């Protein structure tokens with residue numbers, strides 16, 4: 308029987324079914340094409356704690372043993388991380404001696420977030436499961452443990468941390484409760500845990516269903532993540548919504564009953580209540596909107612192909628593969644995916660097998676760019692204004708309202 312990853316209850320209902328999909332970070336070498344396994348991609352709603360979640364778990368050793376996502380790669384992400392470091396220090400540690408502040412980053416990737424804390428004068432430590440990215444972090448001078456973070460690992464680390472950060476990992480976690488206990492264990496008495504997560508309310512508002520993929524086992528609103536944290540003696544006292552990743556919640560957490568809840572947090576909680584975002588009916592409605600989006604885009608792309616237009620995908624983000632597979636878009640529609648991350652050079656998208664071409668090496672231009680990396684809309688439109696002026700269309704399948 309299916310049990311909820313957060314509350315353990317058994318009263319869950321299927322809301323969204325995106326079919327069988329490959330693990331979407333599994334970019335393929337030519338000889339691997341067609342050999343990739345596929346797994347169910349389905350979102351269930353828990354009637355007890357309201358957490359939306361996948362029922363099927365692709366093992367973490369498969370998903371996070373080695374990955375090619377680099378957080379330092381985009382300007383907007385790096386400046387977001389800088390902003391987070393500054394906000395945290397200015398708001399909560401303004402008068403503290405910076406060299407006495409220990410910062411732990413869980414899922415520290417290439418060390419981009421920690422570098423900003425280090426620049427302020429803090430002591431930093433990263434935990435990162437991917438070998439490739441943790442090697443990059445180490446070569447940049449960021450102390451990094453190349454392991455999965457959980458309670459056991461937490462207990463092997465000496466000392467406490469004034470700041471613990473987890474950006475975009477809290478929904479990956481197979482060992483959800485062990486990780487949360489590890490954080491509780493390592494957080495100093497007045498310490499602050501920053502949890503950054505894709506905000507399910509933004510996903511629903513933007514119909515950004517491509518954020519649903521196997522690495523994201525859980526999709527939180529403030530209500531559901533609070534439920535989880537409170538099970539482990541932690542609570543959110545402050546939060547704000549950031550445009551990063553198309554809509555992320557940045558929540559500040561402490562040990563229970565140590566800090567008063569801020570006005571802006573109370574306002575966000577009220578917005579959740581008023582929008583019915585924590586109700587099942589919202590997710591059934593979301594599922595219908597996803598189907599409508601598919602019909603709309605297939606019509607648009609079909610017409611463009613009929614008119615003889617050449618279409619390339621813009622970006623080869625991990626999440627793009629959910630969309631490509633659910634829409635069943637292959638090379639007959641998108642000839643290639645144009646990408647900046649050189650680690651994906653020469654690879655093919657899982658499931659639909661579209662070749663990836665590195666932006667600098669592109670030999671010709673399409674009539675239409677179908678933008679899979681839509682969360683960088685502002686940056687993309689600015690950077691490509693001359694292409695747009697020359698008549699190339701940038702089509703965004705998903706339009707984040709947060710930028711409007």
Ligand SMILES: [Zn+2]
Pocket residue numbers: 311312313314315316353354355356357358
């Ligand atoms: Zn539950």
